[in-house]
Amino acid sequence: MDLDTKTVAASHGRAFPMKAGQYVRIINTHGNQVVDTWAVAAGDLGETSSMDHTRSVNSNIFFTKGMSVLSSRRRPMLRMVADSADVRHDTLLCPCSSELYQQLGCAEPHRSCTDNFHEGLAEAGLAVPFTPASLNLFMNVPVKADGTVDRVPPATAAGDYVVLRAEMDLTLVLSACPQDITPINGDARTPSDVAVAITDSYPEEDAR
Numbered sequence: 001m002d003l004d005t006k007t008v009a010a011s012h013g014r015a016f017p018m019k020a021g022q023y024v025r026i027i028n029t030h031g032n033q034v035v036d037t038w039a040v041a042a043g044d045l046g047e048t049s050s051m052d053h054t055r056s057v058n059s060n061i062f063f064t065k066g067m068s069v070l071s072s073r074r075r076p077m078l079r080m081v082a083d084s085a086d087v088r089h090d091t092l093l094c095p096c097s098s099e100l101y102q103q104l105g106c107a108e109p110h111r112s113c114t115d116n117f118h119e120g121l122a123e124a125g126l127a128v129p130f131t132p133a134s135l136n137l138f139m140n141v142p143v144k145a146d147g148t149v150d151r152v153p154p155a156t157a158a159g160d161y162v163v164l165r166a167e168m169d170l171t172l173v174l175s176a177c178p179q180d181i182t183p184i185n186g187d188a189r190t191p192s193d194v195a196v197a198i199t200d201s202y203p204e205e206d207a208r
Contacts, residue, residue, distance in 0.1 A: 003197035008035070010191040011178035013116025015124040016198060017042070018166040023081070023202040026174065027195040028138055031158035032186030034177040035194055036095050036113040036134035039069060039077040042169035045126060047071050049078070051091045051133040061143065062088035063135055068167065072132075077170055082163035082204060085156045090139035092149060095131060096179055104181050116175035124171060134175075137162060139184060153186045163202055 003025060008014045010033070018024060026035055041047035053070035055061055063069070065086065069078040094100075095113035114131045121127055138154045166172070174196060180189045 003199070005195040005197045008174050008176045008194045008196060010176050010193050011111045011116075013113070013120035013173060013175040014196070015120040015126070016172045016174070016196065017124070018170055018172050018198060020166055020168050021200070022166050023163055023199050024166070024172060025082075025161050025163050025197045025199070026137060027159065027161040027197070028085075028154070028156050029158065029195050030192040031156050031160060032154055032188070032190075033192045033194050034139040034154065034179070034185055035137040036116070036175040036177055037137050038117055038132055038134055038173040039071070039166075040121070040126065040128060040171045040173065041071060041077070042171065045128050047073050047075070048128065048132040049135065050074075051135065054135070055091055061092060063091050064088055069135055069164075076167040078164045078172075079167055080162055081165050081202060082161070084162070085138075085160040087138070087140070087155050089162075090136040090141040091133075092143075093136060093139065093141055093151075095134040095175070096177065097131075101181070106181075111178040113175040113177050116178075117173050120173045120175070121171070126171060136177075139177075151182050151184050153183050163204075165202070 101110035
């Protein structure tokens with residue numbers, strides 16, 4: 001299928017309007033990039049994607065194919081209909097912020113997913129006065145039996161993708177995570193671009 005793809009530049013964010021029933025394919029172009037993901041309801045900027053409700057409704061700390069992202073009002077916002085790598089996406093870790101990078105030893109200002117969320121919305125003429133927890137697509141966060149979490153490189157290859165279906169009119173916000181200190185974006189610790197394509201249909205869904 002030919003796709004009209006847009007780019008989310010490495011270490012930056014972008015917002016995309018979506019209508020209910022549309023599909024977005026998020027392509028991990030280089031295979032190593034985590035994509036922090038949010039949704040904001042079109043009719044109410046106070047209704048945002050909620051990882052608390054998402055974990056509760058799915059009864060799972062990970063996000064996988066077939067699951068839905070729930071809103072702060074416990075309404076479905078996005079459903080994952082395809083995942084070429086069939087991995088477990090993280091819902092636990094917070095979006096990185098300027099404070100996080102200061103704690104990691106950065107003396108100079110550092111781009112962050114928190115800033116990318118607000119910048120992406122601002123470019124779309126929108127604003128939310130807080131930063132919701134993010135769905136961390138492609139982020140590889142193993143959880144041990146004692147509750148300890150780790151941060152390891154993504155278990156994805158170049159060209160792997162996920163497809164999400166919008167369950168309501170919303171603004172999708174994506175951040176190509178700027179993390180270059182821990183190996184969350186691969187052992188090279190080098191953020192990279194991701195590709196995004198929004199379509200009105202998805203063949204695999206149509207065939208069902």
